[in-house]
Amino acid sequence: MIAFILRRLAQAVGVLLAVGFIAFSLFTYIGDPINAMVGQDTSMEDREELRRKLGLDDSPPLQFARFIGNAASGRFGLSYRTSDPVGRLILERLPATLELSLCAAIFAVGLGVPLGVYTGLYPRHWTSRALQAVSLIGISLPTFLIGIMLILFFAVILNVLPSFGRGDTVKFGWWTSGFFTWSGLKALILPSITLGLFQLTLIMRLVRSEMLEVMRTDYIKFARARGLSNRAINFGHALKNTLVPVITITGLQLGAIIAFAIVTETVFAWPGMGQLFVQSVQFGDIPVMAAYLLLVSFFFVVINMIVDLLYFVVDPRLRGMGAAAAGRH
Amino acid sequence: MALIDSFRRAADSDIWHSFRASPMTMAAAAVTLFIVLAAFLAPLIALQNPFDPANLNLSDAMRPPMFFGGEWSFPMGSDDQGRDLYSAILYGTRLSLEVGLAVVFFSMILGIGLGLVAGYVGGTLDAIIMRIADVQLTFPAILIALLIDGVVRGVISVKRHEEIAVFVIVASISLAFWVQYARTVRGSVMVERNKEYVQAARVIGLPRWLIMFRHVLPNVMGPVLVIATINLGLAIITEATLSFLGVGLPSTQPSLGTLIRIGNEYLNSGEWWITIFPGLTLAALVLAVNLLGDWLRDALNPKLR
Numbered sequence: 001m002i003a004f005i006l007r008r009l010a011q012a013v014g015v016l017l018a019v020g021f022i023a024f025s026l027f028t029y030i031g032d033p034i035n036a037m038v039g040q041d042t043s044m045e046d047r048e049e050l051r052r053k054l055g056l057d058d059s060p061p062l063q064f065a066r067f068i069g070n071a072a073s074g075r076f077g078l079s080y081r082t083s084d085p086v087g088r089l090i091l092e093r094l095p096a097t098l099e100l101s102l103c104a105a106i107f108a109v110g111l112g113v114p115l116g117v118y119t120g121l122y123p124r125h126w127t128s129r130a131l132q133a134v135s136l137i138g139i140s141l142p143t144f145l146i147g148i149m150l151i152l153f154f155a156v157i158l159n160v161l162p163s164f165g166r167g168d169t170v171k172f173g174w175w176t177s178g179f180f181t182w183s184g185l186k187a188l189i190l191p192s193i194t195l196g197l198f199q200l201t202l203i204m205r206l207v208r209s210e211m212l213e214v215m216r217t218d219y220i221k222f223a224r225a226r227g228l229s230n231r232a233i234n235f236g237h238a239l240k241n242t243l244v245p246v247i248t249i250t251g252l253q254l255g256a257i258i259a260f261a262i263v264t265e266t267v268f269a270w271p272g273m274g275q276l277f278v279q280s281v282q283f284g285d286i287p288v289m290a291a292y293l294l295l296v297s298f299f300f301v302v303i304n305m306i307v308d309l310l311y312f313v314v315d316p317r318l319r320g321m322g323a324a325a326a327g328r329h
Numbered sequence: 330m331a332l333i334d335s336f337r338r339a340a341d342s343d344i345w346h347s348f349r350a351s352p353m354t355m356a357a358a359a360v361t362l363f364i365v366l367a368a369f370l371a372p373l374i375a376l377q378n379p380f381d382p383a384n385l386n387l388s389d390a391m392r393p394p395m396f397f398g399g400e401w402s403f404p405m406g407s408d409d410q411g412r413d414l415y416s417a418i419l420y421g422t423r424l425s426l427e428v429g430l431a432v433v434f435f436s437m438i439l440g441i442g443l444g445l446v447a448g449y450v451g452g453t454l455d456a457i458i459m460r461i462a463d464v465q466l467t468f469p470a471i472l473i474a475l476l477i478d479g480v481v482r483g484v485i486s487v488k489r490h491e492e493i494a495v496f497v498i499v500a501s502i503s504l505a506f507w508v509q510y511a512r513t514v515r516g517s518v519m520v521e522r523n524k525e526y527v528q529a530a531r532v533i534g535l536p537r538w539l540i541m542f543r544h545v546l547p548n549v550m551g552p553v554l555v556i557a558t559i560n561l562g563l564a565i566i567t568e569a570t571l572s573f574l575g576v577g578l579p580s581t582q583p584s585l586g587t588l589i590r591i592g593n594e595y596l597n598s599g600e601w602w603i604t605i606f607p608g609l610t611l612a613a614l615v616l617a618v619n620l621l622g623d624w625l626r627d628a629l630n631p632k633l634r
Contacts, residue, residue: 015463015464015467018460018464019464026480026483136616136619136620137616139619140562140612140615140616140619141612141615141616142566142569142570142573142611142615143570144569144570144573144589145589145608145611145612148589148593148596148604148608149608151596151597152596152601152604152605155597156596156597156599156601163596163597255467255469256469259468259469259471259472260469260471262471262472262475262574263471263570263573263574266573266574266575267593277475278475278574278575278576280479281475281476281478281479281482281574281576282479282482282575282576283482284479284480284482284483284484285479285483286479286480286483289476289479289480289483293476296468296472297467297468300467300468301467304467
């Protein structure tokens with residue numbers, strides 16, 4: 001198991017370095033950072049001086065090493081658009097995105113798994129068929145369209161929920177939270193549903209097909225023959241054996257949630273990282289884009305690692321294999 | 330005669346039967362056909378050319394749709410520029426379809442090419458291509474497309490970007506979509522390359538590129554075509570999403586996504602039609618295309634059922 005973790009860790013570092021290299025190339029070779037910093041009337045000598053001072057005349061490997069070092073400590077330079085430090089810009093907006101993603105993920109998993117179990121256990125019931133048909137629509141429609149429909153219905157027609165912003169937030173140090181005020185919680189509802197709906201339908205369909213598969217196996221028949229209660233069979237035997245693919249997909253989808261927050265945040269004018277990223281793309285603001293890319297890939301890699309480790313928790317066979325593999329060494 | 334023959338064979342095939350057996354699929358095909366026809370006949374059936382600023386009159390802005398107090402000249406109402414929404418939707422759908430098809434085409438070419446090379450040549454080249462694919466697969470396609478689009482914007486001026494917006498968006502989505510094709514093709518090629526017909530071709534002394542494209546490629550095309558159909562819906566959604574975010578097609582030549590973005594600003598003030606009509610069109614189009622893609626996947630691949 002240790003060897004497995006180390007191998008995964010090496011892979012993760014590899015991916016991060018590759019992304020870091022892309023971010024670095026963008027940063028260094030697309031658009032001249034000097035041009036973005038100085039005025040038009042700066043002389044060539046002054047530019048060279050600045051270039052030397054910033055270390056931009058060093059060899060590329062050295063510059064790359066410095067870039068990675070700076071990135072690891074959160075220094076990404078200045079935004080071309082607002083001239084603020086990029087690290088601070090992103091940090092200010094990080095809580096909004098993470099809280100939204102967390103709510104969306106809880107919504108997707110908390111509702112997706114039970115609905116999937118239900119439709120998997122009673123595939124012929126009309127509610128299951130209806131859910132299955134509706135989920136097809138949920139999977140086909142683009143996120144932003146669902147958000148707009150929700151706004152039209154709940155904010156414009158019924159006027160019960162806010163259509164934009166985070167509501168009132170509470171500050172904890174640098175973290176701002178919308179979890180502790182009424183308006184903050186109300187503001188979270190529509191964006192979370194919008195962001196989580198795709199993942200909800202995906203998880204529901206996956207759990208359903210896995211349940212259908214498992215319910216056909218012999219060990220379920222034997223469990224029935226042993227006279228176990230339906231509850232014990234459904235949850236103790238069937239659901240547990242569907243969890244490995246479900247965890248894989250769910251984990252990957254958590255990363256997708258953070259990325260798709262870009263769209264949801266734009267629909268609901270949610271002051272998060274995604275909105276910042278879209279603004280920086282519209283403006284061609286490379287430092288912000290590079291920093292966002294690195295941060296998001298860091299999240300992705302961490303999530304993937306956690307997913308891999310969860311396999312050991314869920315699947316006892318893997319633990320045995322891991323032990324056997326470790327024993328051989 | 331050959332044509333009639335192939336028609337007869339098609340009418341007798343499993344695919345046709347499974348098509349006729351599924352009313353949902355036939356409905357989806359009808360909707361797709363209707364939208365595609367309407368989009369490509371746009372110059373004939375539209376009331377104005379919405380891409381031509383000379384046709385727009387600001388005093389016509391924000392007219393409500395016909396049955397909501399509007400008039401015949403603007404059947405679905407008009408937007409903030411005085412554009413007739415009905416015509417804009419026709420032209421916008423056409424643009425969305427064209428971008429979607431172009432993306433499928435280019436990403437398929439790129440993916441097939443790289444997948445063939447990776448699978449057939451192998452070695453370092455294979456390792457490089459597949460590592461790039463792995464890293465890219467870690468990220469959702471929309472993020473990659475956004476990034477490429479943003480980089481292009483960082484390099485060229487805003488005005489220049491507006492002129493080549495269609496090419497930029499096709500290129501950025503295609504570059505985000507090639508991985509799936511490449512991985513599929515590579516996998517099939519690894520199986521095919523050891524078969525006897527390839528060995529025979531090699532013994533005859535055919536050049537490597539000829540074996541790859543003439544002998545191996547036709548045998549790995551099946552799954553590729555299935556991915557292509559499913560990706561068409563995805564490509565249309567991605568384009569619409571990028572345009573909605575304001576980084577896709579500009580408002581001077583609006584696709585469905587651009588129209589929805591324009592209307593979204595007026596949703597709170599009661600002008601719902603600017604968003605809702607393009608939105609419904611997009612929803613119907615994507616849903617129908619996806620249903621067709623799902624059906625084709627099942628029909629061509631009985632194992633998956």
